[in-house]
Amino acid sequence: MIRSLLRKVFYAIVVLWILSVIIFWLSKQMPGDEVLDYVSIDDTRYAALINPLDQRTSYGQVARERGFYFPGFYFSVSPSLFPDSVDLILNRDEKVNVKNWITVYKQPERVLGFYHLLLQGMRSSCSSVQTGSPGFQSCLFYAQSLATHDPEIIYTNAVAVSGQINTDSSVTASIREDLSSLIMMMEDLKKNKPSGLAISSWMPTIRWHGTQNQYHQWMRGLLLQQPLTSLIDGRNAWKKIYEALSWTLLLNGLSLLLALAAGIRIGIWSGKHHGRGSEKSINWILFALFAIPSFWLATLLIYFFASGEVIKVFPAGGIGDQRGDAGIFSTVGNLFMHLFLPVICLAAGALAYVSRQMKESFLHEAKQPYALALKAHGVSKKTIHRFHVIPNALFPIITIIGGSVPALLSGSLIIEVIFNIPGMGRLMYSSLLARDWPVAFPLLMMAAFVTVVSYILTDLIYKWADPRVKTVEG
Amino acid sequence: MRTKGIIFFVLVSGITFSFLSCKNNTTTDDTYAVNVRLPNEPENLHPMLTKSSFGIQIASRVLLPAAEFDPKTLKLSPLLLTEIPAAREVTEGPHAGGTVYQLNFRPEAVWDNGQPVTSADYLFTIKAAFNPYITGSSWKGFLAYVSEIKTDPSDAKKVEVYFDSTYILALEAITNINIYPSHVYDPDRILDEFPVEQMISPDQVWTPEQDTLLKKFASSFQSVTYFRDTVQGAGPYAFDSWTTGESIRLKRKQNWWGDTVADAPLLLKAYPDEINYKFIADAATAEAALKSGEVDILSEIPPADFVKMMNDDALKDGFEFDTPAIMQIFYIEINHRDPILSDKKIRQALAYSIDYDGIMNNMLAGLGQRTIGPIHPQRGYYHKSLQPLEQDLNKSMALIKEAGWEDTNGNGTPDKLLSGKREELIVDIKVSTKEEGQSLAAIIKDNAQRVGITVNIVAVDPSQFTQDIRALKFDMAPMRNRPLASIDDLYPAFYSTSPANRSGIQNAEIDEVITDIRTSESTAERDSNYYKLQELIYQEQPAIYLYVPMDRIIISKKYKTITSSLKPGYFENLFELRA
DSSP, X not given: OHXXXXXXXXXXXXXXXXXHHHHHHHHHTOSSOHHHHHHOXXXXXXXXXXXXXXHHHHHHHHXXXXXXXXXXXXXXXXXXXXXXXXXXXXXXXXXXXXXXXXXXXXOHHHHHHHHHHHHHHHHHHHTTOOTTSTTHHHHHHHHHHHTOSOHHHHHHHHHHHHHHHTXXXXXXXXXXXXXXXXXXXXXXXXXXXXXXOOHHHHSEEEEEOTTOSHHHHHHHHHHTTOOOBOTTTOOXXXXXXXXXXXXXXXXXXXXXXXXXXXXXXXHHHHHHTTTXXXXXXXXXXXXXXXXXXXXXXXXXXXXXXXXXXXXXXXXXXXXXXXXXXXXXXXXXXXXXXXXXXXXXXXXXXXXXXHHHHHHHHHHHHHTSHHHHHHHHTTOOHHHHIIIIIHHHHTHHHHHHHHXXXXXXXXXXXXXXXXXXXXXXXXXXXXXXXXXXHHHHHHHHHHHHHHHHHHHHHHHHXXXXXXXXXXXXXX | OHHHHHHHHHHHHHHHHHHHHOOOXXXXXSOBEEEEEESSOOSOSOTTTOOXXXXXXXXXXXXXXXXXXXXTTOSEEESSBSSOOOOEEOOSSTTTTSEEEEEEBOTTOBOTTSOBOOHHHHHHHHHHHHOTTOOSOSHHHHTTTEEEEEEETTEEEEEEEEESSOOTTHHHHXXXXXXXXXXXHOTTOOGGGSOHHHHHOTTOOOOHHHHHHHHHHHHHHTSHIIIIIOOOOSSSEXXXXXXXXXXXXXXXXXXXXXXXXXXXXXXXOOOOSEEEEEEOOOHHHHHHHXXXXXXXXXXXXXXXXXXXXXXXXXXXXXXXEEOOBOXXXXXXXXXXXXXXXXXXXXXXXXXXXXXXXXXXIIITTTOEEEOSSSSOTTSTTOOTTSOOOOOOHHHHHHHHHHTTOBOSSSSSSOEEEETTEEEESEXXXXXXXXXXXXXXXXXXXXHHHTTTOEEEEEEEOHHHHHHHHHTTOOSEEEEEEOOOSSOOOOHHHHSTTXXXXXXXXXXXXXXXXXXXXXXXXXXXXXXXXXXXHHHHHHHHOXXXXXXXXXXXXXXXXXXXXXXXXXXXXXXXXXXXXXO
């Protein structure tokens, strides 16, 4: 038993670690640049007035705050053609562009020199000019060049801008000289471009980064429960999760309790009255509830009971006023009114499933030899059902409860959106959409952890409750 | 029997508790609350830093801007100022040839602690915006042209702002900003150590000690404390509570100084005692909340739903339906760097291929207005004699032919030799995965196909879409422009060397007129230049201009109020309970 448990725990740790790596890797594959999204002003009224150097400084600050100056993982694999320093470029687009320039010119170190020349040119031409002023043109050229994938376009633009600023008295001699050096360097890169590269240049090189990497920092923060700050509203991520979790636990917990309480009761009743007209009718109703999509049922419930079109009993959504100064009556009443419809909605789907399982299990147990033997001994039907058949028929419910625990914590997005409940489903969805990783990572890992643990516990409880499982598994 | 008993007990006690807890959320004898539905929760209530329009909407009731656009006249109206300052030419000194604006703060304007709103608070706000460690704010760019700010030691309510170069948005930049109380947002008085001229100078180099202080200030100013816990200003409402995922509540100040202002501007008026902003994402839930009286205002309703609700008997009696034209222009951005689209005739051919009526009827349910260019039809200088383009497939095909495109290889798509290479008439339209852009792209693709142009729809993640537009990686893309309420500055989008000129249009004549507009000395001269510019853009067709949408607002008839073209279209502080 203990060996089996240790084996399961070991597998669980391995599965969780693999999941954490996959989640981290997927987060890095998301399209777009979250730092640029944060620091950029896309409104054209302002965009024209932003000095590219200021924006670059802001980009660096935000990227550093978010820990992007570390390499992603413990090691990286890339063609040996690309020097180590390319991976340390903070700006995602620039990194891709520099790699392309190296691929085109096949002179890694000199291309890096060209990249640094662009940076230097940007610093000198953008630092002391006002946006929109004539000298701003060269500043703009450098900013756009850093964002340009094709080096030929940079060259064409450099020649054009050089021609224009030569006649502009507001441009200093050093800015002109910087641009001339850049053009000369590009011409040199083109002239000395090797016709091909040795195959070894494309051979993958593994680079070891040690523990100073983004994944390690993230896992450290997660495991040590370090304070994580949401990138969206600056709040403590654990506090946000705790708040959402409390609503989801309440909502899903109540609905699970309701589904189990009613489902078991209906299942037993259906088993006892199997084949009768009333049993068939209830079965049909339950299947209809099971078949109705939850979002539609939710909308119907709101229409009938909250909008006032038919009857106005419950509020249309939300969690009501949650200020601490409300009394106990007010708080409980408020919660009852706000959670009644969503709990019914969530329980409706599960009800059919639980009752069906319970009925089948009841019928199965009722046909077992021990039940028939008890009947033959003259034990009353009521006693057989109550003390023998029903307890045994409850075993499948353990699986249902075990399978429901992850959902208890991960939330029900659709119901939470429709009934406007700030639970885990909504938090997960909004965090992923906004790339709020300090909130999204712990949420995803928590969901994974709870799923794995609940399955281990289900297994253990099953073994404890049913000795036959113990015998087979040893 | 026992189960039935439990169910009965739970229901009865729940309902009893509910009735016991029930209190009227909306109205008592002499106070009332207005409930506003917002589709999203703002991330913070920090006007300088929020990226949410709802964040600005709510925060602006608490932290008043020095001046705001009037909902009726669409002109700047003085809120914290005594009047809108006039530009004065500087004739001597370091700013000779430039412009100066003198701002005078209202004598009545006070913070919550009774201290007056002064030039020190204005300076603090500007300095905070220029702090190099404040990231993600647009204010610094907006204020980039400010050359100097002077205060008067003998008059704490007076500020002079100097501009050395011409800047068409100068007045808006220096007045349409929310003013922060320095004693609340900088309790350690860190920014007092930094002269404003140093803060706004692009060449300023900070000592390590100064750098540490600036970082310390930025860290506090951008903290959760000022995002959602401490939100204070000189506005009519005080921040009361924020229930995450549920609502934000503002309460009217007891002794609101605006009540003492004679002939107060519209936006200084504040009628409701309480404003509750309720976050309801789902449209059907929001509609139910409106019908049940849980919310009083609904806006940003999808056009088709709005039309359906207009015909709903349950809503007709109790609600007013308003459709003011929004200050937004929807258009198709065209990248002139693309060799195919750099040809004016092809751009025109595309414009003539589009079924505009279909777009207006199917996408907007008729709730929109056609437009001819980047100037909003509500402007006084909108060129009314130019007619919006209509679909004309024959003209479109003729333009393609004129541009030298013919189907020489019989594959059904016109082709042409471009730089020695035979190219097919195929262009991409890039859209984000949001529904609206995709529907529009599908219509354009279908229409263009009818004249022989193949349009490929490239749908990308919204973040990738924004990044591709910034990096100019697109042929065509549906876009939305949000002009300022007061005036249009077309320099950013149309001037040849502007960094925000995404289309890449290079037209010396357009550049010249834009410069003329920026330096026009009279309104008549400026308007005449605007007409000229619209004609040039109409001929050049740098983009395909589609429509300006109408807002869709439903307001409870309990209230007497106004709607406007200004976002959000309604003004919750102006909701007066009908007698």
